[in-house]
Amino acid sequence: MSKPRPIEYADGSREVRAVYDDIKATRNVPDVNNFWKYLANDPKTLKRTWESIKEVMAPGALDPLTKEMVYLAVSVTNGCGYCTASHGAAATKAGMTPQQFAELMAVVGMANETNRLANGYRVPIDPAFEN
Amino acid sequence: MSKPRPIEYADGSREVRAVYDDIKATRNVPDVNNFWKYLANDPKTLKRTWESIKEVMAPGALDPLTKEMVYLAVSVTNGCGYCTASHGAAATKAGMTPQQFAELMAVVGMANETNRLANGYRVPIDPAFEN
Amino acid sequence: MSKPRPIEYADGSREVRAVYDDIKATRNVPDVNNFWKYLANDPKTLKRTWESIKEVMAPGALDPLTKEMVYLAVSVTNGCGYCTASHGAAATKAGMTPQQFAELMAVVGMANETNRLANGYRVPIDPAFEN
Amino acid sequence: MSKPRPIEYADGSREVRAVYDDIKATRNVPDVNNFWKYLANDPKTLKRTWESIKEVMAPGALDPLTKEMVYLAVSVTNGCGYCTASHGAAATKAGMTPQQFAELMAVVGMANETNRLANGYRVPIDPAFEN
Amino acid sequence: MSKPRPIEYADGSREVRAVYDDIKATRNVPDVNNFWKYLANDPKTLKRTWESIKEVMAPGALDPLTKEMVYLAVSVTNGCGYCTASHGAAATKAGMTPQQFAELMAVVGMANETNRLANGYRVPIDPAFEN
Amino acid sequence: MSKPRPIEYADGSREVRAVYDDIKATRNVPDVNNFWKYLANDPKTLKRTWESIKEVMAPGALDPLTKEMVYLAVSVTNGCGYCTASHGAAATKAGMTPQQFAELMAVVGMANETNRLANGYRVPIDPAFEN
Numbered sequence: 001m002s003k004p005r006p007i008e009y010a011d012g013s014r015e016v017r018a019v020y021d022d023i024k025a026t027r028n029v030p031d032v033n034n035f036w037k038y039l040a041n042d043p044k045t046l047k048r049t050w051e052s053i054k055e056v057m058a059p060g061a062l063d064p065l066t067k068e069m070v071y072l073a074v075s076v077t078n079g080c081g082y083c084t085a086s087h088g089a090a091a092t093k094a095g096m097t098p099q100q101f102a103e104l105m106a107v108v109g110m111a112n113e114t115n116r117l118a119n120g121y122r123v124p125i126d127p128a129f130e131n
Numbered sequence: 132m133s134k135p136r137p138i139e140y141a142d143g144s145r146e147v148r149a150v151y152d153d154i155k156a157t158r159n160v161p162d163v164n165n166f167w168k169y170l171a172n173d174p175k176t177l178k179r180t181w182e183s184i185k186e187v188m189a190p191g192a193l194d195p196l197t198k199e200m201v202y203l204a205v206s207v208t209n210g211c212g213y214c215t216a217s218h219g220a221a222a223t224k225a226g227m228t229p230q231q232f233a234e235l236m237a238v239v240g241m242a243n244e245t246n247r248l249a250n251g252y253r254v255p256i257d258p259a260f261e262n
Numbered sequence: 263m264s265k266p267r268p269i270e271y272a273d274g275s276r277e278v279r280a281v282y283d284d285i286k287a288t289r290n291v292p293d294v295n296n297f298w299k300y301l302a303n304d305p306k307t308l309k310r311t312w313e314s315i316k317e318v319m320a321p322g323a324l325d326p327l328t329k330e331m332v333y334l335a336v337s338v339t340n341g342c343g344y345c346t347a348s349h350g351a352a353a354t355k356a357g358m359t360p361q362q363f364a365e366l367m368a369v370v371g372m373a374n375e376t377n378r379l380a381n382g383y384r385v386p387i388d389p390a391f392e393n
Numbered sequence: 394m395s396k397p398r399p400i401e402y403a404d405g406s407r408e409v410r411a412v413y414d415d416i417k418a419t420r421n422v423p424d425v426n427n428f429w430k431y432l433a434n435d436p437k438t439l440k441r442t443w444e445s446i447k448e449v450m451a452p453g454a455l456d457p458l459t460k461e462m463v464y465l466a467v468s469v470t471n472g473c474g475y476c477t478a479s480h481g482a483a484a485t486k487a488g489m490t491p492q493q494f495a496e497l498m499a500v501v502g503m504a505n506e507t508n509r510l511a512n513g514y515r516v517p518i519d520p521a522f523e524n
Numbered sequence: 525m526s527k528p529r530p531i532e533y534a535d536g537s538r539e540v541r542a543v544y545d546d547i548k549a550t551r552n553v554p555d556v557n558n559f560w561k562y563l564a565n566d567p568k569t570l571k572r573t574w575e576s577i578k579e580v581m582a583p584g585a586l587d588p589l590t591k592e593m594v595y596l597a598v599s600v601t602n603g604c605g606y607c608t609a610s611h612g613a614a615a616t617k618a619g620m621t622p623q624q625f626a627e628l629m630a631v632v633g634m635a636n637e638t639n640r641l642a643n644g645y646r647v648p649i650d651p652a653f654e655n
Numbered sequence: 656m657s658k659p660r661p662i663e664y665a666d667g668s669r670e671v672r673a674v675y676d677d678i679k680a681t682r683n684v685p686d687v688n689n690f691w692k693y694l695a696n697d698p699k700t701l702k703r704t705w706e707s708i709k710e711v712m713a714p715g716a717l718d719p720l721t722k723e724m725v726y727l728a729v730s731v732t733n734g735c736g737y738c739t740a741s742h743g744a745a746a747t748k749a750g751m752t753p754q755q756f757a758e759l760m761a762v763v764g765m766a767n768e769t770n771r772l773a774n775g776y777r778v779p780i781d782p783a784f785e786n
Contacts, residue, residue: 002354002524003253003350003523003524004252034256035245035248035249035252035254038252038254039248039252041252041360041364042364042365042367044364044448045248045368045371048368048445048448048449049244049245049248049371052241053245055441056234056238056240057238057241060234061231061233062200062231066197070201070204070235070238071241071242073204073205074204074205074208074238074239074242074246075242076771076775077205077208078208078243079602079603080246080249080250080341081256081777082250082255083242083246083249084777085256085260086256088260088527088777089260097192100192100193102192102565102566102568103192103193103198103566104193104775105566105771106187106566106572107188107193107201107202107205108201108772109769109771109775110188110202110768111202111205111206111209111218112205112209112768112770113180113764113765113767114180114184114214114764115205115209115734116732117170117760117763117764118166118169118211118213119213119731119732119736119739120739120759121135121166121172122134122135122169122739122740122743123166124165125165125212125216125217126165129216129217130396131396133655134653134655134743172753172757173761176757176760179576179579179580179761183576186568207381208378208381209734210377210381210473210734212384215381215384216384219384223395233434233437236379236435236438237435237437237441239378239382240376240378240382240442241375243377243378244372245371246341247338247339247367247370248367248371250339250343250346251334251338251366251367251370251371252367253343253346253347260527261527262526264786265609265786266514266515295519296517296518296519297507297511300511304627304629306626306630306710307630310630310710310711311507311633315503315507317699317703318496318499318500318503318703319500323493323496324462324496324500328459329496331459332462332463332466332497333503335466335467336467336501336504336505337508339470340504340505340508340603342511342512342603343518344512344517344518345504345507345508345511347519347522347523348518348522349504351521351522359454361454362454362455365449365453365454365455366455366463369449369460369463370463372445372446372464373464373467374467376428376446377471377473377476379428380473380475380476380479383397383428383434384396384397385428386475387427387475387478387479388478388479391478391479391482391658469640469643469644470640470643472639472643472733472734474646477643477644481646485657494659495697495700497644498640498644498697499697499700502637502704503637505636505637505640506633506636508603509600509601509629509633509636510629510632510633512600512605513628513629513633514629515605515608528777558778558780558781559776559778562776562778563772563776565776569772573768573769577769580761580765581765584754584758585755585757585758586724586755586758586762593717593721593725594724594759594762594763594766595765597725597728597729598728598729598763599770601729601733602766604770604773606773606779607766607769607773609781609784609785611766612784613783621716624716624717627711627715627717627722628717631711631712631722631725631726631729633711634707634711634726635726635733635738635742637704638690639729639735641690641700642738645659645690645693645694645696646693647689647693648689648737649740649741650688650741652744653740653741653744654740
């Protein structure tokens with residue numbers, strides 16, 4: 001096995017193309033992102049991941065913009081460069097304004113800071129939070 | 132220095148009590164959480180952190196519930212037990228329903244999964260995300 | 263101190279060259295990877311790290327391929343780009359097939375997801391796991 | 394919403410009980426672990442997660458023991474206490490010996506160390522790893 | 525919103541230029557780093573972050589070099605490439621020698637390793653550490 | 656294999672007791688911490704880890720207190736509860752004052768915050784940091 005390579009639509013198996021088609025139709029885009037082209041090296045994971053994403057990111061009790069911003073917050077916290085770029089674009093497409101992005105980053109930053117202050121000071125959970 | 136201990140209102144310096152008073156007034160609560168009582172061991176960090184949190188978590192382009200849910204998403208990703216408990220409670224107080232919590236966790240879980248799939252497959256950033 | 267730079271064999275001290283020689287002999291390779299060339303800025307850490315790696319990665323109760331795949335799983339989880347590339351190559355050299363890589367990534371992805379679901383739902387450890 | 398609580402079989406909806414039944418049958422266990430009882434607060438995530446786990450952890454190009462050890466390695470790296478306990482037990486059930494556990498932990502430790510050495514020395518990826 | 529872009533001094537609002545001026549004066553540098561130029565997309569976060577950094581990194585019970593090395597240790601642990609580069613440079617400017625850098629990395633590496641060994645072996649906190 | 660258990664001196668092999676003896680002599684303590692008692696389940700890792708720690712934590716270009724504070728900073732960042740407790744105690748023993756602890760936590764918190772701001776704004780490395 002060498003470094004993973006992307007699989008373009010024309011080179012995909014019928015199973016891969018079916019997933020690509022569904023992504024393109026669901027998102028109304030002319031082509032799928034690199035993420036899917038690399039996952040296509042493993043058609044089962046491609047299919048499972050796409051179906052999970054489609055279910056999880058569908059509108060529900062949380063709207064699509066909120067979900068994309070949460071996705072971005074997690075990706076930034078984990079330092080995933082690809083995911084920060086792709087979900088930054090997705091959140092923008094879902095309507096995130098520059099001001100919303102700015103506030104999102106401010107919250108992500110503070111959460112990462114206070115998570116460590118809580119760890120460092122070894123703060124015990126308040127009894128009220130245990131109910 | 133032994134293990135950090137909480138500082139109750141009655142034992143706080145005037146500077147500490149001033150922060151506690153502002154937290155209680157801003158949040159309309161009878162007492163501050165353990166997080167603040169431990170940070171009070173360092174009055175400068177207590178004051179700076181509270182003022183930062185107050186600014187960052189105030190309503191703006193994002194509503195308070197969205198901000199609390201993002202805070203919770205980061206805390207869960209980092210595995211901060213205290214923060215997961217305290218911001219779970221805060222998000223609930225801000226109006227998070229069980230269904231919203233469920234969808235939030237589903238998004239956090241998927242983001243953590245696909246962050247690693249992107250890392251592992253070494254997916255390059257799509258040129259479209261670079262503009 | 264400026265940015266760390268690699269130390270090539272010809273420029274290494276006798277101590278550094280001895281480690282390089284051992285790496286090349288142990289792994290049957292013509293040159294050492296960049297990782298070692300950068301660590302060579304600190305000959306003590308170079309030597310200690312190599313000796314630890316040699317001991318830890320030697321065949322034992324776990325075979326070398328399993329060890330390389332675990333190394334890759336950790337590197338992907340941590341988002342270490344260099345380590346993902348180098349241990350991906352090492353696992354391949356140890357015999358990892360594309361299908362094994364695919365299943366490895368699927369497990370790594372699911373583990374990262376369910377780790378956060380367990381954190382977020384604040385799941386207590388089952389008594390059976392405490393024995 | 395208060396703190397999440399476990400849902401026992403008797404209290405589960407038909408959808409939840411169906412997943413529990415499948416877990417018990419697949420794993421040949423008398424009851425499901427706490428992880429599933431908490432996820433049952435969100436039947437869709439319970440079902441999706443279980444089906445994903447069942448697919449990903451099934452024997453394939455990697456055997457079940459290797460998969461469980463990789464799961465444990467990720468959980469230890471992320472510091473997920475619940476997951477370390479549950480997948481430690483699962484790996485043991487799948488046949489992990491104390492010596493295999495010891496070597497697994499040694500690899501996980503070294504990987505976490507060298508991931509940071511690579512980060513800190515800012516080691517560039519060897520051209521050979523890019524093919 | 526497209527990808528964030530840097531804001532140069534000439535293009536900054538009066539509020540942004542005031543922060544840039546203070547950074548340049550405090551650090552005695554002719555221009556601010558990219559970090560600040562990107563944060564300037566959100567003047568409130570720019571100002572708050574700079575004021576926090578100025579307070580936290582000022583000489584106190586810990587000297588500036590120690591503080592910069594701790595900053596670098598955290599950045600390396602988190603795998604933040606930008607921060608590793610910028611705080612490596614800042615630590616060097618504060619007087620870090622190559623030997624100090626080497627020992628710092630050695631400690632960071634060992635800490636990351638033993639953190640996982642402690643997690644994996646599920647080591648309970650010694651009673652002596654609870655006082 | 657059940658849950659790992661500590662190995663007391665009296666129950667240790669000659670190899671384990673030799674390491675315990677060296678730890679006790681080097682640190683001038685009557686007994687070893689739980690960390691070592693658990694690692695003793697794997698005498699090779701016990702020995703290798705102790706020898707590495709002894710080498711890395713010895714006085715050098717960095718003094719022991721600085722090293723312990725860096726260790727604590729990493730442990731807090733990773734959320735390792737055991738390590739935060741044990742290295743908090745070790746730093747205190749090495750002379751860390753409450754004020755130094757407070758400043759250390761403030762730096763750790765800010766570093767974790769700005770690491771994510773740099774990630775989120777996708778800040779490119781300044782050319783000056785590449786030399």
